[in-house]
Amino acid sequence: MKRREFVTNSFASSAYIGMGGLSLNSCDFLSSKRITILHTNDVHSHIDPFPKEHNSFPNMGGIARRATLIQKIREENPYTLLLDAGDIFQGTPYFNFYGGELEFKLMSMLKYDAATIGNHDFDNGIEGLLAQLPFARFKLLSANYDFTNTVMNGFVEAYNTFMVNGIKIGVFGLGIKLAGLVGKELFKETVYLNPIEIAQDMSALLKKEEQCDLVICLSHLGYSYEDDQRPSDLKLAAKTDNIDLIIGGHTHTFLDKPVIRQNRLDKSVLVNQVGCYGINLGRIDFYFDSERNIHSEGISITV
């Protein structure tokens, strides 16, 4: 309030209006900020587009096209994060031949910022995943896989924060229960922890201690299940607070548009998943304003 008074009461209030253009350039004064989140999930080693005669996805996908689209968006808004929700590996001979090396190298070339670990990312064993890490120039995040007693210990972080145009963004990862889905000989001593409890702790830590303006969960839990006991993205959204966006995977769910759910405190959470195989790129834009420019309390969400 003080600084507002200072400005309005200052002797040169007319000059101040004239200065708008100049101060905009220097520190975005009076303007809003936009953060763009781009995301993929379950790309499953699909590097080339599908053939023209493919039944389900004719001539769709392809990483060289995705690169163009991402670059175009980055040119339009440099304040962009690129994220993946897991199952990067397995699905084309590229994985069988190169063990994930090409996938990680290409994601690094596209400047992915972070990814979480899907069940298929264990398909060459935990050693197979570790072997490809030198090719990944992005963060591998998982908050509910405890790798302490595995070779991956120290290579995966629970979360990471990104400072993008003065906005602090916290991103954490969640993985699906491995037992029954992945051979024990592949995931070895990886310990799966309750994702909902971990998410609650993580998001509180990111919002309160880390003071993040945005909290994003990269989840490979799956969108929704008939079995009510099974953790899913929709369940995660409803049972936690402090999460702004859940980027999902695993169930290869093609949502027409991002879904809005209410969290434990009745605040809106966005949940999105873009199918699989690099057919779609998800895009979420978050707009930030200074307090003075916000007239109503609610956040307008357009999907």
Added chain:
Amino acid sequence: MILKIQHFVIFVTIACLYACNDAPKKLSKISGKQLPITDSINVTDSIDIFVAPYRKRVNEVLDSTLAFAPSQITKKDGKYNTSAGNLMADIMLSEANPVFKSRTGHEIDFVISNYGGIRSIISEGKVSARTAYEVMPFDNSIVVVAIKGKSVRDLISFLINAKNPHPIAGIQIILNNNETLKDVNIQGLPFDENRTYYVATSNYLADGGDEMGFFRDGLNTVDLNYLIRNAMIDYFKKVDTLTAKVDDRFIKIE
């Protein structure tokens, strides 16, 4: 005048300083959408050029000839059994049995797979690893389920009532003219309802896929972690010619 300008400069500095402290921090608006990756988007040449040598190597290996098919192998050339189904099931039996035996000491009695799991014909001519990817694009592995004779009877009923001829091997089913069951032989011996049989199938079917409910009562399941596709490739490497044909493993006496 000079004084005024000085004041003005000071003001600008202060205003900017305060403006920065009052930076936009409060979330006001969110918008979201899915962007399809279509052929209307140009490729980024640097990415395409980077992938090219990998693609070339994969294609060379996938397209190198492993075997020869003297005629087309399809799942549409028989009512009760088909050349493609027979090939698929025979490969699962011959390639998986040594693995299962070395792990458990037991032998696979017979194989059941699913008609829908065969995704492509094998054309007359050269057969490559790509052929295996076309026929079997899914990463299904071979599992062996121990089931009781009672469940085998359910399995036979399932096969008789099925709309399509599901691939089988190691088992012979003979129907009477009126579609009642005449004979069932497993590994050349008459079906014994009192014993347990080791049935090789795909992990998808063992998990209840295609409504093969008889696996629900399975006593024990061993996943060989051996992809059906890899079994096919291993088989193609071993043989020169694919001699798959419709035979008498599932017939009706006319």
